[in-house]
Amino acid sequence: MDHLKIADRLFHSRLLVGTGKFSSNAAMQGAMEASGCEIVTVALRRVDINNPQDSLLHHIDRSRYLLLPNTSGARDAEEAVRLARLARAAGCDPWVKLEVTPDPYYLLPDPVETLKAAIILVKEGFQVLPYMPADPVLARHLEEAGTVTLMPLGAPIGTNRGLRTRDLIAIIIEQAGIPVVVDAGLGAPSHAAEAMEMGADAVLVNTALADTPDPARMARAFKLGVEAGRMAYLAGLGPQRIKAEASSPLTGFLREE
Amino acid sequence: MKIIVNGQPQQAEKNTSIVALLQTLSLNPRQLVIELNRQILTSEEIANIKLQADDQLEIIHFVGGG
Numbered sequence: 477m478d479h480l481k482i483a484d485r486l487f488h489s490r491l492l493v494g495t496g497k498f499s500s501n502a503a504m505q506g507a508m509e510a511s512g513c514e515i516v517t518v519a520l521r522r523v524d525i526n527n528p529q530d531s532l533l534h535h536i537d538r539s540r541y542l543l544l545p546n547t548s549g550a551r552d553a554e555e556a557v558r559l560a561r562l563a564r565a566a567g568c569d570p571w572v573k574l575e576v577t578p579d580p581y582y583l584l585p586d587p588v589e590t591l592k593a594a595i596i597l598v599k600e601g602f603q604v605l606p607y608m609p610a611d612p613v614l615a616r617h618l619e620e621a622g623t624v625t626l627m628p629l630g631a632p633i634g635t636n637r638g639l640r641t642r643d644l645i646a647i648i649i650e651q652a653g654i655p656v657v658v659d660a661g662l663g664a665p666s667h668a669a670e671a672m673e674m675g676a677d678a679v680l681v682n683t684a685l686a687d688t689p690d691p692a693r694m695a696r697a698f699k700l701g702v703e704a705g706r707m708a709y710l711a712g713l714g715p716q717r718i719k720a721e722a723s724s725p726l727t728g729f730l731r732e733e
Numbered sequence: 734m735k736i737i738v739n740g741q742p743q744q745a746e747k748n749t750s751i752v753a754l755l756q757t758l759s760l761n762p763r764q765l766v767i768e769l770n771r772q773i774l775t776s777e778e779i780a781n782i783k784l785q786a787d788d789q790l791e792i793i794h795f796v797g798g799g
Contacts, residue, residue: 494797495797495798496799497797497799504797517799518795518796518798520766520796521793521794522740522791523760523765523794525738525739525741525760531761533764546799562793565773566765633799660799682798682799683799
């Protein structure tokens with residue numbers, strides 16, 4: 477069987493799903509179900525004490541989905557470590573999607589602070605899945621620090637622009653000894669398929685599922701895209717050429733040569 | 734006495750327990766993580782600790798995120 481192995485856990489699905497920005501909990505649940513995902517990301521925020529909401533955890537079956545808390549909102553390593561510790565204190569497995577994004581406009585991950593936080597969190601026993609710029613040198617540093625995946629961005633978070641960092645992700649995949657999960661910017665199933673065809677181990681999608689009138693159908697489309705891409709990668713894509721190479725025989729034409 | 738809850742000043746009775754404060758805010762501690770003056774509290778601490786003036790409390794929960 478073709479499993480995704482992260483740390484010591486095996487997963488059937490290679491599609492991770494984010495739970496943000498859905499129009500309702502029912503829409504989120506529909507997308508999770510249709511995606512076939514086994515890992516879902518969540519965020520930690522202050523409770524609005526003037527208007528307390530129903531807990532998100534009521535709507536996520538934790539016997540079925542691994543909850544992967546992120547450190548979104550962290551602007552430096554210290555804030556990220558604080559959020560990771562809070563998530564663990566909330567009873568989560570010590571898995572964390574490490575996100576350090578000081579720049580509010582492009583939400584690009586800070587490589588220095590991400591590495592700093594990764595080193596601390598690995599020492600504290602966390603399984604660290606770092607959201608990172610598609611930088612092969614940083615990828616090596618993170619892997620050496622003991623992270624369990626690399627999560628390079630395809631394009632900035634929520635932009636739906638696809639694999640803008642394709643060539644760098646290819647280098648990261650080539651070098652990595654741990655799973656590469658392409659995260660952020662994947663806006664269409666074809667983007668997910670493209671990442672998987674290149675040999676990415678998994679992808680994480682949120683906005684593309686939440687920001688559509690039919691999240692469940694889109695989630696199914698992404699599931700199929702991920703599966704198609706993975707299957708093509710395993711089968712082995714044919715080489716690309718400049719010069720045409722006929723598929724039909726070049727003999728027996730109905731004309732005189 | 735004045736305490737700070739999620740960055741906002743709040744009035745609380747002296748010697749109020751954290752559990753009692755959560756009840757007045759209609760919050761269920763089982764779905765929350767609580768930090769008191771930057772220290773994460775265990776459920777035992779949430780049940781037992783009494784608030785002091787100028788305490789800073791963070792009441793945190795999970796929300797949707799990518």
